[in-house]
Amino acid sequence: MSIMSPPPIMEPPSDAVIPIAIAGARRHSTARHAIPLYLSIAPFYILFAIFGLFPLAFSLYLSFQKWDGIGTMQFVGLHQFTYLLTDAYFWQSIVNTLEIWLLANIPMLTVSVVLAFLLASPLVKLRSFYRIAFFLPHITSLVALAIIFSSLFSNQFGLLNALLTVLRLPRIAWLSDPWGIKIALAAMIFWRSLGYHALIFMAGLQNIPSVLYEAAQIDGATSRQIFARITLPLLRPVILFTVITSTISGMQVFTEPQVLLGNDGGPGRQGMTMVLYLYQQAFANYQFGYGAAIGWGLFAVIALFSLLNWIVVQRPGKHQS
Known part of the structure; x- marks a missing residue:
């Protein structure tokens, strides 16, 4: 019985070694030049x-724990x-x-549009x-503004x-009345x-081509028609940006009520905002786990209203297209 010898190992031809070596050198050179960029x-x-x-990850982990900031964390799940x-209160x-x-x-937002027209007017x-x-x-500084207000x-x-009093009108308890508190914070x-x-x-407004206004005026369009048919449609991306950013910042109001009314949000908690409630639970009551849960609840509310704003602002553009 004959024993078969293993097949000989085929070496790559010499002309194939050169491209492989060149490719390896190029990769090495690219990595060497990319290191300073990274x-x-x-x-x-x-x-x-x-x-x-x-x-962010720790707050999500903390939202499933009961923790006072010092002792041992206790897992409570979705409780x-x-x-x-x-x-x-939430x-x-x-x-x-x-x-x-x-x-x-x-x-x-309404006054800012009018003010933008005035600031852009020659x-x-x-x-x-x-x-x-x-x-x-x-x-x-927000603290300085809160002290002034x-x-x-x-x-x-x-x-x-x-x-x-000078006008012989009744005084208003701005920082005690529920709507007085909200008006002060809104101001x-x-x-x-x-x-x-x-x-x-x-x-x-400055990005809107002036030729559109000139053509509309030549066609006899009124100022109201120009505003409704040219200005507002072309300002829709800017309106969407301002509405969403103002929604996000409005949902995160903290410094104004905290400085003006304290950690409890004033009488009857009428000035208690979501972020102020988060601060009160986490840093005043030392319930850091529950404060983290409030933070994720705040994220859900902001995401929901941002989505609603996007749908409302974008819907007219879809009908026009």
Whole structure:
């Protein structure tokens, strides 16, 4: 019986070795040149992972735990989310936040559109000065703004009540009355956000080609028709951006009620917003697990209203197309 020898190992031809070596050298050269590029952007991703992804993941993990910040964590599963759905104070904070958002953002967006037209008009002198003046409240410290507005809306020594006294009108307990509290907070948000959104609308107006207005005027279109048929449709992406950003910022109101009313949101918790309630539960009552659950509930509310805003704003454009 003969024993068969293994087949000989075939070596690649010499002309095939050269392309393989060239490809390997190219990959090595590409990786060597790419390393400095990756190192240049690495700080952002490292900081984002430490201060962004890790807190996000830890808050989700913490929402399933009962923890006072010092002792041992106790796993409670979905108990805190189920309790959140039945928490009357949480639902009150949602209602308060929505009421303040409506009182502040609807007038603010309406006035900011009118203000944008004025700031973009060549008939207005010193436009740069007015742009800076209207934008300054947006970059001013929120704590400073809250202190200023507390002097305006104070029940006893507020400037508004002093003006009402001079006009022989009844004084208003701004920081004790439920709607007075909401009006005071909405006025702060209105004042802080008006200039920022006006500049956004003004930038959108400046991107609309002037030939469209000239053609419409030649065709005999009125100012109302030009605004309804040209300006608003072309401003729809800007309107969508401002509505969504104002919704997100409006749902995250914290500094204004916290400085103006304290951690309890004022009498009857009428100024208790969702973020202030999160702060109260986590950092005042030391219920960090429940505070994390409130944070994810806040995320769900913001996502829901952002989606609704997107649907409402985008729907007219779909019908026109």
